[in-house]
Amino acid sequence: MTSVGNNYRTAPNPQELEISVFGPGFGECVVVHFGNGEWGIVDSCLDPDSKRPAALDYLESLGVDVEKSVRIVVASHWHDDHVDGISLVFKAAKSAIFVCTEAVQTADFNEILSAWTGTRFLSGGSGVDELHSIMVELKKRSSNTDFPPPVRASVNKLVWERKTPPNVIVKALSPSDAAVLAATARLKYLSPKNSKLRRRVPSVSPNDASVVLALQVGEHRVLLGADLEVTKDAGFGWIAVVNGFDKQQPKHQGFKIPHHGSPTAYHEEVWNQMLVVEPWAVTTPFVFGGTRLPSQADSHRILRHTSKAYLTAPPQPVKFRDPNRTVEKTVNEATLAAHFVPGRYGQVRIRKSVDAPVNALWGVELFGNALTMSDYVRDAHYSTK
Amino acid sequence: MVTHFIEMSASNRIPEAEGLEVGIIGSFNPAIFHPEWFLRQKLIGEDDAKEAKVNVVGSEVSDIQICGIKLVCINDRFSLGTENVSLAPRMQDLLLQIFTLLPHVPISACGINPHAHYVINNLQYWHKIGHTLAPKELVWDDIKQLEKPGMLSLSITAMRQGEFPGQINVRVEPSHRFQPGLFVQSNYHFPLPREADHSGATELLLKFVKSEWNQACTMPRIVADKIFEKIKPDND
Amino acid sequence: MTDLSQISTFDIRPRWLQELGDGFKRRPDTKQLFAGSYDGGNLLTREFADDEDFDLEATLKAANIVTAAEWVPQNITAAAENFITQFQRKPTRVPRVRRVNTLPQARYILLKKYEGFVTSRKQESFTARLYENTDSYPVLEAEFDLEELSETDRALVVEGAPLVWTIGYRYEGDTRKRESVIYLRRLPPWKDKEIEHAKQEADELVRDIRWK
Helix, strand or coil, X not given: CCCCCCCCCCCCCCCEEEEEEEEEECEEEEEXXXXXXXXXXXXXXXXXXXXXXXXXXXXXXXXXXXXXXXXXXXXXXXXXXXXXXXXXXXHHCXXXXXXXXXXXXXXXXXXXXXXXXXXXXXXXXXXXXXXXHHHHHHHHHHCCCCCCCCEEECCCCEEEEECCCCCEEXXXXXXXXXXXXXXXXXXXXXXXXXXXXXXXXXXXXXXXXXXXXXXXXXXXXXXXXXXXXXXXXXXXXXXXXXXHCCCCCCCEEEEECXXXXXXXXXXXXXXXXXXXXXXXXXECCEEECCEEECCXXXXXXXXXXXXXXXXXXXXXXXXXXXXXXXXXXXXXXXXXXXXXXXXXXXXXXXXXXXXXXXXXXXXXXXXECCEEHHHHHHCHHHCCC | CCCCCCCCCCCCCCCCEEEEEEEEEECCCHHHCCHHHHHHCCCCCHHHHHXXXXXXXXCCEEEEEECCEXXXXXXXXXXXXXXXXXXXXXXXXXXXXXXXXXXXXXXXXXXXXXXXXXXXXXXXXXXXXXXXXXXXXXXXXXXXXXXXXXXXXXXXEEEXXXXXXXXXXEEEEECXXXXXXXXXXXXXXXXXXXXXXXXXXXXXXXXHHHHHHHHHHCHHHHHHHHHHHHCCCCCC | CCCHHHCCECCCCHHHHHHCCCCCCCCCCCCEEEXXXXXXXXXXXXXXXXXXXXXXXXXXXXXXXXXXXXXXXXXXXXXXXXXXXXCCXXXXXXXXXXXXXXXXXXXXXXXXXXEEEEEEECCCEEEEEEECCCCCCCEEEEEEEHHHCCXXXXXXXXXXXXXXXXXXXXXXXCEEEEEEEEEECCCCCCCHHHXXXXXXXXXXXXXXXXXX
16 A cells, blocks of 8 residues: 555654554454554454555554554454454454454354354355454453453443553443344344354344444544444434433544444534534445445535545445456456455544644544545545445 | 355466366165255256256166256265366255255265366477476386387375365376366365264265365366476476 | 277277276177277277167267267278178178267366355345455455346345356357356255254353453
């Protein structure tokens, strides 16, 4: 992945807070520097060039000792279509706490895990390969008290904190108890007992059980929105998060926009009540079939809230090509559409000194195919449905 | 992450013909294997059943063709075969379905045996491959009774460790279908443990077929690719 | 045994013997017709009833061994006459088999194979994620018209359903046809015992994990 200028491999200084967002892949990845050389990784995707987890590639390029310096690894979704490579990340981060949704505790979830054993010989695995690998690693670590125990995240749970300055608090704002119950109820239908069909485990929608994280480093706060969506029920999704948010506490200066900026994850009150005026906002794109997220309309909506909005890459598929002319011709003839996924890829890196005032600007760098949302909206080349 | 794919050749060379045969040694009742049985068990549809060909179905031998796949069963040997390698996944599914329905059939061994023919347009290169795989200078050229010795066939056997230990046997010959050409056949042999009872043996067979199928089916391509990689034509 | 070299030269390939079943075997109670080529090519044998009116060409083609055979006039030598008398058959001509093409009539050249699964199904189409090999990344995502599938296959198109897509050339004799086939896999369904065993494995896996 190309970088802008020579700064790509420059690590943040110990007093610098960093949020880097990578994507798209089969998933996205957020890498956080909490200051003092301590890092956190939220979700995972692969770098299309190296085919390794983007987080590992990035941290190694900065000279970071992943084994010792990564403190938390979070899987905000349970479904591995959004956490490609996270098991490799966790295996490398031997000092890290693993965090995932509370929904994994149930017997129904174990049934889904068991589906892996029946379909592991199929291409594409069973859909829970990553989580299975994480469980195997957790089991290995469980007999050694040197490893910190994993955390199941649910609303208002403190996931990690550092009491030495700059102080760090990482708190989960979701899933709500109701969301956990609903998610586990849906999982029942995916159990092999119900369908008997040997297939890859399908995705669960909506993403009620996603883990939204509120990061606080010193006086600076950032909201990582995972893929949480908005539902009609106030006990779920963003409505529950906003309702549960302490309006007395300071608002967040930055926002990892959930679900690729789609309208299903947009809740105006998140912007009004949980974010400062003109926060920075980053999202990764999504391309699937005829769907391109964020759409132009989505982008306009986001730009109404902040001009400091960025995309890690435009939602543009990469056309299918093959060195064999017959194959390329046949694929194009036999399909309604064919493209490579993920498509274009990039990184948005945002840094700020922990000692800087809350209203000071953050430094933004764009790497690879990353661009500002304004450029995306303006440039017809990227126009989407 | 994703696992268990057929490793398609990285080489530019594609076989001119490929086939696949799976053989299982055991104790069978050939009379079962009639297209009607497959239809009744919902392993094939009505159309497939209509198009099926029956050469013979009897207590001693059955020889039928369903879904483009030849099934031959005599008392102690069951085999599926095809010269259309695109049917390999269908064959795998049929095998899994048949032995899921017949869990108590005594089975002692299984072999996955693909083969591939490659055209080699350059006669000198063809000779070079033969000379490199089976050098004549040291022994064969020195036996005066042998005039112009040439490689007729080369077989290699190797062990296979892991969950399904056994052998991999590879045979390389001049192709009898394409001249000059190269023929590669492999045999992924899995002898089932003697101590396994009948249903245990079938379960093991199913696991073997699921786990090793893709790797076994691509052995000829892997071997041929290595030959073409290591032995280059002289004008390269 | 009669010296057949008086009639023809021949070279019997072991593989063809196998395909012929008994191979080159003379049984006194049957009549065998020998076909030979005169240029040192290949000999095939077939058993025919004495009065059978057969079509040699069709028979040999059906045996998938040669694709051309023809009758040619033949000046029958004395040795051949003796032979024919011995077998009490009096053909007025001897066939010459020409090995024109020993390829089986059908073959297939596989150009590309994708394995993957269905990612979504719509009213008239479905999408699938497809992998060429272990290292495939990015991977191919394609949308297909459901009409391309048979009715039976359409019923199998559900999210997560495994499938294989092959692209290649099919040969029927000298005719080559480009072929693209989507195969929805028919795997045996989960059995109760298997589910139970898999669940035990999963329970065993998570049992010792101490969550905070």
